[in-house]
Amino acid sequence: MDLLKFNQTRIFASHTLLWVGVWFFFVYFFSYNSTNSLYITWFSSILLPLTMLTTYTTAYYLVPKYLLQQRYLLFSLYAIYVLIFTAFLATVTMIGSFIFLSNLRVAETPPMSRNLIFIMILIYLVVGLVSFVHILKHNFNMLTQNKALENKILDTQLHIKQQELHYLKKQIHPHFLFNTLNTIYGFALRQSQQTPDIILKLSNLLDYILYQVQEKEVSLEDELKHIEEYLSLEEIRFQDTLEVSVTKQYNNPSITIPPMLFLPFVENAFKHGAILDGKLRILIDLKADDHELNFKIKNTFLNALPSETPQGIGLPNIQKRLDLLFGKNYTLEVDTQDSWYSVELNLKLNA
Template structure:
C-alpha cells in the first residue's frame, strides 16, 4: 500500500514538472521580439490547459483505444477531430487574448501568438513528445510483463518436468525391490546361509537409492559401485549360470551423471535375458569423458523374447527420462541379433 502511494505521488510529481517545463517553454517562445510580459504570461497560462487537454486525450484515449489496438483508420479519424477541436479552442484563445488582454491593440500582441499554425505546431510538438514517451514506456512494460510471464511458464514447465522425472525414478524402485525381494524370498525358503549376505547387499543398495537418487548429479564411481552391488546380488541368485563382464577402462572418474541412469538397462538385461548353453551372458561397456558418455550393454536372449525386450515398460521409461535429462543430446539404439540383444547409449554431457 505504501509502495502504491509512493508510485502515485511520483507520477503526480513527474506530471507537474512536465507541465511547468511546458509553461516555461511557451513563455520563452512567445517572448520573442516583445516586451509585453503580461500578455505572454496570460497567453501561455491559457494555452497550457489546452495543451494538457489535447495531450491527455491523445495519450489516454486515442493511443490505447485505437493505435495500440491496431485500429489505425479510427485513430486517424479521431485524431483529425481532436486537431480541429484544438484549433477551434486556440482560435478562441487568440481572439479572447486580443480583446481582453491587449485591448484590441495589435502592436501589443507578440508576433508568435498571432500565427495559428505555429501555435498548433508547438502544441503538437508537446503532444508528440509525450506520446512517444508513453508508447516507449508501454512497450517496455509489455516486454517486462511478457518476460515475467515467460519465466513463470518456464518455471512451471520445469516444475512439471521435475515431477515427471521424479515419477520415472520412483517407477524404478518398485521394480528393483520386487526382483530383490523375490530373490531373498527364494533363499529364505531354502533356509540358505547366504540370506543374511543378500539382505546386507540389498541394504547397501537401498541406502544408495534413498540418499543419492534425489540428487541431480552423482559421481560416476558411485553409480558404478551401485551397478556392481546390484550385479553381485544377482550373482547370488544365478550362481554359476551368470557370466557378467564389465569393461570400465576408459573412464574419467571425476565425471558426474544423474543417479540411477544405467540400472534400468541392467535390470532389463536380467529380466529379459535368457540362459543359453548354461549361461546368462551380459557384457557392459563404459566409456566416459568430460564431454561424452558411451554406454553399451549386451545380453543373451532367445529370438522370440527380443520383441518383449524392445517394447518393455522399462525401456519406455528410460527414453522418457533421457528426453527430460538430455533433450536432443542423446542417442539410444537397440539392436537385435540372433540370440543377442544390444542397447547402446551415447550422451553429450555438455549442455
C-alpha cells in the first residue's frame, strides 16, 4: 500500500513538474518581441489546459489504443479530429484573449500569440515529446515483461529437464540393480567363497548409483572404474565363458561426463549378448580428449530378424538423456554385422 502511494505521488510530481516546465516554455516563446508580461502570463496559463487535454488524449488514448495496436488508419483519422478540435480551441483562446486581456488592442499583444500556426507548433511539440516518451516507456515495459516471461519459460524448461533426467535415472537404477542382485543370488545359493567379494564390489557400485549419480557430472576415471567393477562381477558369474577387452585412450584425467552414461550400454551387452563358440565376447573401446569423446562397445549375439534386434530398456533411456544433456552435440549409432552387435557414441565435450 505504501509503495502504491509512493508511485502515485511520484507520477503526480513528475507530471506537475512537466507542466510547470511547459508553462515556462510558452512564456519564453511568447515573450519574443513583446514586453507585455501580464498578457503573456495569462495567455500561457489559458493555453496550458488545452495543451494538457491534447497531450493526454493523444499520448494516453490514441497512441496505446490505435498506434501501438497497429490500427494506423483509425489513428490517423482520430488524430486529425484532435488536431482540428485543438486548432478550434486555440482560435477561441486567441480571440478570447484579444477581447478580455487586451481590450481589442491587438497591437499590444505579443506577435507570437496572434499566429495560430506557431501556437499549434508549440502545442504539438509538447504532444510529440510526451507521446515519444510514453512510447519509449511502453516499449521498455514490454521488453522487461518479455524478458521476465522468457526467464520464467527457461526456468520452467530447466525444471522439466531436471525432472525428466531424474525420472530416467530412476528407470535405469532398478534394472541395473536387478541384474547385479541376480548374480549374487546365484553365488549365494552355491555358497561360493566369492560371495563376500561380490558383495563388496556391489557395495561400491551402490555407492556410485545412490550417491555419486546425483551429481551433475563425475570424472571419466570414476565412470570407467565402476564399469570395470561391473565387468569383474560379470567375470565371476560367467567364469570361463566370458572374454572382455577394454581399451582406453585419454590424456586428461579431469574430463567429466554425466554419471551412469556408459553403464547401461555395458549392461545391455551382457543382457542381450550370446555365447558363440563357447564365449561371450565384449569389446569396449574409449577415446577422449578435451573436445571429443568416442565410446564403442561390441558384443556377440545370435543373428535375428530386424524386428528382433535387441534394444534393451537402457538404450531408449540413454538416448533421451543424451538429448536432454547434449542436444545436437552427440551421435549414437547402432549396428549389427557378422554376429556382432555394436553401439558407438560420439560426444562433443564443452560444447
